Amino acid sequence: MLICRGWKPLLNASSIIRDPIRAVLPGATIPTKRTFHNINRLYVENNTDGITTKTKEESHSTQMFKPPETSQYEGSYQRDYERIAKYSLIPLTIVPFYASLTGGVMYPLLDASLSSVFLIYLQYGFTSCIIDYIPKEKYPRWHKLALYSLYGGSMLSLYGIYELETKDNGFVDLIKKLWNPNDDHLYIFGRN
Numbered sequence: 001m002l003i004c005r006g007w008k009p010l011l012n013a014s015s016i017i018r019d020p021i022r023a024v025l026p027g028a029t030i031p032t033k034r035t036f037h038n039i040n041r042l043y044v045e046n047n048t049d050g051i052t053t054k055t056k057e058e059s060h061s062t063q064m065f066k067p068p069e070t071s072q073y074e075g076s077y078q079r080d081y082e083r084i085a086k087y088s089l090i091p092l093t094i095v096p097f098y099a100s101l102t103g104g105v106m107y108p109l110l111d112a113s114l115s116s117v118f119l120i121y122l123q124y125g126f127t128s129c130i131i132d133y134i135p136k137e138k139y140p141r142w143h144k145l146a147l148y149s150l151y152g153g154s155m156l157s158l159y160g161i162y163e164l165e166t167k168d169n170g171f172v173d174l175i176k177k178l179w180n181p182n183d184d185h186l187y188i189f190g191r192n
Contacts, residue, residue: 069137078124085121092117096172111170115161123154 092114099106127150136143164171 078127082121082124082128085117085124088117089114089121100176106170106172108165108170111172112161112165115165115171116158119154119157119161123150126150 092110095110096106096114098104127147130143130146130150134143134146161171164174168174
């Protein structure tokens with residue numbers, strides 16, 4: 001209670017702290033309770049001929065933001081695996097250059113690992129593009145179609161790498177033949 005010396009108590013201090021506007025304007029009716037559920041709603045009362053009806057309208061300025069659902073595969077795991085593939089490509093691309101400069105032999109296992117890791121890196125990169133630019137929440141069918149076509153293309157590319165490694169001399173030899181100006185000895189999948 002607010003007490004001055006020799007005077008009667010004027011106001012209760014707790015009511016001033018709780019409702020300062022009501023303390024200043026005692027006759028004012030101000031809604032003070034705002035719960036979580038009615039923050040985003042605006043109730044408009046229509047009085048027509050003594051009938052009171054309430055219509056609920058959404059307030060566009062106070063709508064809550066709902067972040068999209070995240071999964072570990074589309075988040076940190078995918079970024080980590082993409083980084084691993086990116087950094088493992090550095091030594092795998094330096095080895096063929098070193099082998100060609102020194103006259104060494106490019107081993108088929110290194111050639112297959114270079115091709116496979118490059119394919120994995122491309123697949124992770126295109127998956128990131130699909131997740132970013134064709135969101136699952138907005139375009140669910142197109143998102144699924146894009147991912148399935150990417151997986152199908154990756155499997156077809158993996159089969160192409162297998163054919164290139166078993167029936168030809170590999171990916172590095174193909175690049176070496178493509179850089180040669182004379183293409184008489186070029187052999188790509190049955191073309192002589």
